[in-house]
Amino acid sequence: MSDTSDGLLPQNDLHRRIIHLDMDAFYASVEMRDDPSLKNKALIIGQDPRQNHGHGVVATANYVARKYGVHSAMPAIKAVRLIPAEKLVFKMPDFEKYHEVSTQIHQLMHDLTDLVQSIALDEAYLDVTQNKLDSTSAVQLAIDLQTRIRRELGLNCSFGVSYNKFLAKMGSEYSKPMGRTVILPSEAKDFLARQPIAAFHGIGPKTQEKLHKMGVYTGKDLREIHVRDLIKTFNRMGYLMAEHAHGIDLSRVVPDDERNRKSISIERTYEPCVYAEQAALTNLRNYASSLADKLKERNFYATTIVLKTRNNSFVTVTKRQKLSKATNDGTQIYEVARDLFGQISSSFLNDGIRLLGVTATDFSEANFSDVDLDLFSD
Template identity: 40%
Template structure:
């Protein structure tokens, strides 16, 4: 019988907003939003006080202000958040080297074997939370279970500043009663499709055969078949590879003219060059993201047989993508990203995708 793994998912509570409240005590207990407060501003993060009014991340700032008229906006400070994030990641490594960051404010930890020889994953999670509070003054929530899928779900159950454990003996019953909306990897569109098929909870999903799920959901069908049975053998990977580097810009006023749009593409290309250089990322695919004034979104991509390198290279490809088809209406957001990472130990694949 395989040894039962002990996986912890740590998720910082309202991270950006909590950092701002910690650094500025006057903001403590008040509804704040990190982001721009202009007409085209977007909420990057909201404090729990703001969330009570329905303010959420990725929400347009003008909608957030309508929901919470006394909302306080704070400018984003990426360098500060990165500094605090590094402190938190260092704390994780006090307990185990099997740490897989998912983002700046969350990570998986495999503590099946740990540096402090603590047998209980729950005790480890409590110690980590205490260390985070001691070092940063911030709170975190922890989910604990036998695999990454369940640990990720568990960390949302006692937010903020909580711990939730799904022990091996409870896994089957827990998943059976879990709403498919809560399944990590099931988005809103897929959840709606499942509802239309009479699939509302894990027990409904488990009734479907593997063939049925693959027919209904394509390649994701196998994933749904496994996770509803508590099967997730993905290891905690401390060497998780970055898949893309990008930049995007929301405009104060919609861009109407192609020349106007091209000027912003140039600015985005320069910013992208800096980010590629800083991250040492090398990729073959350039993607142009366009969001129109009606909020419809379009992406256009081109893949080369070689590395996309330098401003001129990016601009030439971006121009090709801009001219690939007519723009449907005025542009409210534009983004550029490089993906399809080059593994220097492997030969280039002889494929081109448009």
């Protein structure tokens, strides 16, 4: 196969040891642990639409419910149609309890390393290249952590281990539940070549459609597209896809205390709730503009945009997008927030949006690498 990178991609970094830990059906698993009678039921965390005029969204579902085709962010009324009534159980989320359990999980993570980057209550990256136990085996550290969570907290999790965050996350999602996936540098390209495009983190349904029209269905197909063509079609996202197709991700694990010092959030609670898409998008555009102004005041560029949404059933969903290049441009921030909102808008607007917010985080100070250069002009 010919080289499709033309030397435009950075040199890979293979020395790091990264774990991505992902709890299995976290909210539902906590409820089943505390009430074993739920284990053989199709348990959905969210408001029962039969008691709420058909409204409600699935926050998460256990694996019994998932066998019927139920998934997170699905309208709850659809889950009612998919699952036999005698099997189906709805339970309202108890976020105070989930936060408490998440804190316990993170304490176990910090026994290994303080380089822990939380993505959600149930998901985190750990950089164990150097660790508190002086272990040379990231795999053994991950197995021991998985075992401790099971033994001490009664919960299952899956993990991926590799030399960067992108591959570690792909590994944790590859084999669930209670999965263990290790992707070595020598195996990464072959592993990626076999994966469907939908398994690549950050490639959503709309991008998948465009890639399918280009004849791209797998990681192998993606790697065979020249990086210049990906950039021409998808701009900065195309460059990021090219990096991932070649097993490259140089982003570091940013500890939570550092990330918490470097974030700007704008959010608002609505009363009455917002049901109109255009109203929600107008608010997002205003938030993005305000965030951009605050970033420019501090001479900061954000590399991650986070969307936070809460519906009328008090189900909260956060979506985040890592940018291929840092930005403090309000239009770019809005476009990312709009795309993230599009992933959940139909189900959340149906139930009514109670809270909407945007966060800019993972900051870097402005430098020459943030200046746009037209590398491909004639």
